[in-house]
Amino acid sequence: MTELAATTAPPEEHEFSDAEHRRILVILGALMMGMFLASLDQTIVSTALPTIAGDLHGLNHLSWVVTAYLLASTVSTPLWGKLGDLYGRKFFFQLAIVVFLVGSALSGLSQSMLELIACRAIQGFGAGGLMVGSQAIIGDVIPPRQRGRYMGYFGATFALSSVLGPLAGGWLTEQISWRWIFYINIPIGIVALFAIATVLHVPVVRVPHKIDVLGLTLLSAGVTAIILLTTWGGTEYAWGSPVILWTGVLSVLLLAAFCWVETKVPEPIIPLNLFRIRTFTVASTIGFVIGFTMFGAIVYLPLYLQVVHGSSPTQSGLQLLPLMAGLLLTFIVSGRLVSRTGRYKVYPIAGTAVTAVGLALLASLKPNTGYPLVALFMFVVGLGLGLVMQVLVVAVQNTVPHAVLGTATSTATFFRTIGGAFGVSALGAVFNNRLLSQLPHPIPPELRHLVQGGSIAANPAQIRDLPPAIQQPLINAFSHALEGVFIVAVPFAVAAFLLCWLLKEVPLRTTAHVAAQARPVADDEAEDHAEDRAELPAL
Secondary structure: OOOOOOOOOOOOOOOOHHHHHHHHHHHHHHHHHHHHHHHHHOOOOOOHHHHHHHHOOOHHHHHHHHHHHHHHHHHHHHHHHHHHHHHOOHHHHHHHHHHHHHHHHHHHHHHOOHHHHHHHHHHHHHHHHHHHHHHHHHHHHHOOOHHHHHHHHHHHHEEEHHHHHHHHHHHHHHHHHOOOHHHHHHHHHHHHHHHHHHHHOOOOOOOOOOOHHHHHHHHHHHHHHHHHHHHHOOOOOOOOOOOOOOHHHHHHHHHHHHHHHHOOOOOOOOHHHHHEEEEHHHHHHHHHHHHHHHHHHHHHHHHHHHHHHOOHHHHHHOOOOEEEHHHHHHHHHHHHHHHHHHHOOOOHHHHHHHHHHHHHHOOOOOOOOHHHHHHHHHOOOOOOOHHHHHHHHHHHHHOOHHHHHHHHHHHHHHHHHHHHHHHHHHHHHHHHHHHHHOOOOOOOOOHHHHHHOHHHHHHHHHHHHHOOOHHHHHHHHHHHHHHHHHHHHHHHHHHHHHOOOOOOOOOOOOOOOOOOOOOOOOHHHHHHEEEEEEEEEEE
């Protein structure tokens, strides 16, 4: 494999001037508003889903309100990254905000579950551009050596949205209407659009271009098949059913065709040459495993708090604060240490180890475990995750040519999201199977229907209305099932820990490659961009 680095960082730390620091903070504020919109909508819907399903009479399609958003954001990330590389990231970041706001408005106006699912897909498509654009633009304006210092602010945004999402979703649904969980995005998005237009000035390189339509189509279809496979498997259809088997075969064939097409087209949506760069390949693999662990396991903590501890959706959102506090703490501390020392490998190694320990602690939770101990275990998991997430982005951006910075960033994000989709589905199957095996026998048929149909998981409060003779055994079953989810997640965290040792530490650059340019790049300067593309290893 090949390692690329445009410039080797000197031993001493390069500091921004006060004026430059203030300018970057203003740009960060605008970018964080965009990221806040995308990350908020990953969680704000969760507490409103039972109410939405009741209003729109679509309980059987409930999971698709989340899946449509996840699918569209996952599939669109490589496209947004590529378009940003070809035409300039500022315009497409603004376009992503507009698409997201249109999807939000239409979601709030939806009159049926199918309408809402389609509009959530539009939202997700815009969200993919927001997540990728915000991280790639940081790569345009801040050198890798300083990037860790500022990425801590993104950690704060992620933590804040993760806490506010369930709280805001519950409050708006109870006090006004579930439709306002979508309308609330509009004023925030308008402010973000104005701020981006005013303060963000990123040089634009114009190059000859050709969009890889066939590759994008095959990738979209392949990823859709994978997410359908992991969404349907063990719930809608048995894992060994013909539908699941043929969906798996179709996904493999589509992705194999995608890989073949990417070797033939002049402007691939995901340049396969990137995988010859060791840091990119290792970081993307770690991101996939961490996504599996994080999204697959942590998503069940609110369920544990609501079912086992009897917390309301709003209370469970507040009770997740220790997890976010740990994540935010190490996000900020690790970012500053990376900027100060120029070294980053130690942090994902330590982070994955701490995450594995935290998940093992969560696996020890019992129905009678007090909240202070639960809070401590969540804090440990947060500490671990905060050491991993941002450092992988910095490592990738430091070792790829600038011409493919957006593509590399979006591809790394793509793998983490796909890992999360696999994690949610695979660990969901573990949870469902373990729950059914733990239920007391004999159990009333109507209760088994509630459990298998996911009604209790969607609205845990109804468990308190069950007769006492059934209520406590059901709570115990939920606790044991969640214990199994965390146990299965531990080996994946350990696998990520082992992979981190393969991450090569390349000295962080002290220039952002384009940050020093005071004016847009003209057409006749496009040769520099072509030279960057030539730096990619040949297949």
